Amino acid sequence: MSDLGNTFMRRFVQFINTADEKLGEELIAPNAEFYVPFQSEPLVGPRGWLKAVEVMRGGFPDVQWTLEELVVEGEKIAARYTMRGTHEGTFFGVPATGKKIAIQTMNFYAMANGKIVGERGQPDLLGLMQQIGAVPAPS
Template sequence: MPAASNAAVLDRFHSAVNSGDPEVIAKAVDELVAPDLLFHAPVPMGVTGAEALKRVWEVLLRAFPDLHVAVEETITEGDKVVCRNTVTGTHRGEYRGLPPTGKSVVYGEIFIFRFAGGRITELRGVVDVLTQLRQLGALPS
């Protein structure tokens, strides 16, 4: 599949994520992500594959119901798409054991998506959790 088509799939995924609706996100994951997704992000959830990705978004949206992912830069090459994003949200629910603070967060992340057959088959991510936790007051500045 051409790199431009892979980028279009990723655009559809980000649109679903930014809907803030867990059902829309779950449907997009079912449609756009291989069930046996290789998920290399630092989020141990006790599940694997596409189900792990759904779980991550459930946790994030419970904690940050207004979460928004702004894609700042996209690089496509072969079967991979790399995205550098800025994430914003307001802490309104429990997150990593921290009760809601009402504080806003702004942090960066970079993800590498590998595609096969028009679906996301592998995902590697680096999320600036340190900045996120500092903004929530869970760690000193």
């Protein structure tokens, strides 16, 4: 499944970067659960993932994800991304600064029947907040 996983995840990155609803429906099960740091309850299905993308695009309208590393084992996928964008909108209460960000994120996916059925994402939100000046960087 490594070639299949690679092809699938490249299409998934295309979905994240374009917010293409039709592509989301092809790749994500309707009842898939996505756990994100800003919400205690999971987001659900393609619409849930689009909600997470909207949160990021609210602060970083040009945000783009690049797949850096991928590990596929059976129905589990681990992916490391670099997320880049420009802070041009309010993000978690921090007004736009115009600063560019580049952070790492690790996401773990559960697959079934060729679709994502679950995801847990671990973006480097501390690094992001430091890059936009909301949190002091260590000295």
